[in-house]
Amino acid sequence: MAASTTDVTLAIDGGTPVRTTRWPAYDNGDAYVADEDIDAAVRALRSRRYFRYDTRPHEATETGAFEAELCRYFGTGHALGCASGTTALALGLLALDLPAGSDVICPTFTFAATPSAILLAGHRPVLVECDDELQLDPADLHRTLAAGARAIVVVHMRGFAADMPALTAIADQYGVPVVEDAVPALGVRLAGRPLGTWGRAGAFSTQSDKALNTGEGGFLLTDDATLHARALVYSGAYESRMARHFTDPPELDDLSLPLYSWRMDEIRAALAHAQLARLPGRLEAHRRNYDRVAAALADRSDIAVRQPVAPGAYLGEALLLRLPDAPTACWFARALRAEGIGVRAFGDPNDVNVRAFWNWRFLHPDPAAARAAFPASTSAVARTVDIPLSANLTEEDCAQLVDAVDKVAAALPGRR
DSSP states (O other): OOOOOOOOSOGGGTOOOSOOSOOOOGGGTOOOOOHHHHHHHHHHHHHTOOOTTSSSOGGGSHHHHHHHHHHHHHTOSEEEEESOHHHHHHHHHHTTTOOTTOEEEEESSSOTHHHHHHHHTTOEEEEEOBOTTSOBOHHHHHHHHHTTOOEEEEEOGGGBOOOHHHHHHHHHHHTOOEEEEOGGGTTOEETTEETTSSSSEEEEEOSTTSSSOOSSOEEEEESOHHHHHHHHHHHTOTTTGGGGGOSSOOOOOGGGSOOOOOBOOHHHHHHHHHHHTTHHHHHHHHHHHHHHHHHHHTTOSSOEEOOOSSTTOBOOSEEEEEOSSHHHHHHHHHHHHHTTOOOEETTOTTSOOTTSGGGOTTTOSOHHHHHHHOHHHHHHHHTEEEEEOOTTOOHHHHHHHHHHHHHHHHTOTTOO
C-alpha cells in the first residue's frame, strides 16, 4: 500500500486532508452486528422472560446457553455472564477471598476500569511500571510482590497479549493468584491458549467496541469451581440459585456473601450468543486490517509500531505507534486527525485520556506526582499514539491510513 497523497501540505497547515469521511469507530455508528444477532435479541424480547433465574432450568435460559457456549469456545470449566467487564473483573477478585484491603497489582498502562474494579472488590490498587512496549516490567513486578502484594491483575491492553508464561511463573514464585483483564483482547490466543484462561480467572467485556457487542455486558471464565460459586453468589445467584449452575455444587454458605446484582440479562445473552458464532470472522477481519497497515509502516526510523510478545498474539483492533517524545506524539496525533484519521495521543494534555494513569485522580490527586513516581511508564505512555482499527475497515481505509501516516511523518523533522 504505497502512499498516493499528492498534496504534501498538511491539512493542519491548510492542505487537503487524505480523507474527508468519518473514521469508522463504534461510537459513530460503526456497529459489527448482523441481522441474525438482532433476530436473537428479538426472540428473547418476545419470550417476555428477561430474568435468568425464573422457573426454567439453567440450560434453558438464554444466559445459561451463552455460558455453556463460552465454555466450549474457550475450553474452560465455568463461565458467568455479568453486567460489564468491570464487574466481571471485580467478581474474579472478590471470589479469590483475599483479606479486605489487600494490595493488588495493576499495570500502569491500562484503562481506568482496571484499578476501579480493584477498588470495587475492596482492595488497594498498586501500580507497577511498564516497559517501552507497554508491558509489565518484571523487575518492578518482583519488587512489588516482595513488598507484600496479594494478587496480580494482568491486562492484555489494546488487544496485545501480556507475557503470560513469564508472569504466571513469577506469580507462582510468590504464591499469589493472577486474574486476567482480557477485556481488551477477547478471542486472542497466546501459544495456542486463549487469553483469559491462563490465570485463576479471566474477565471479558461485551461493551459496544468489543469483539462481542451487546452495548453493555461482560463475562468471567474460570476452571475453579469454588471461585465460580463465590462469583455466582456475589453476582446475584441468591437463595441457593448458585446450585443451578452445577451438577455437584461445591460447599458454600451463600448467605455469608453479599449480593451485588451484577447479572447479565436474557436479551444481552441472546445477542452475545448469536455473535459468538461469528467471532472468528471478526477476529480475522481485525487481524487482516492490522497486518496490512503494520506491514506498510514497519522498519521506519521515526515511528515504532508496538510489537507483540509472540507472533500473532494480538487482536488488531488498535494500532499503537511510538514517537520520539511526548510533544511529538501530541503534534503527530493532531496532524493525523486533521488528515481524517481517528487517533489520540495518550499523553495529550488537551485530550484527557483515562488510559494515561496520571489522569486517575481517584488514585492520585496530583498528576505530576503520579508521573514522577513512575518515570518509565510516563515516558512510554506519553509518547504513544493510539489508532483504533475497526473490523469493518476497507482496503481503501487502510491505504488512506498509511498515506496519512506517511504524509505527517514526512513533516516530523522540526515539528511539534
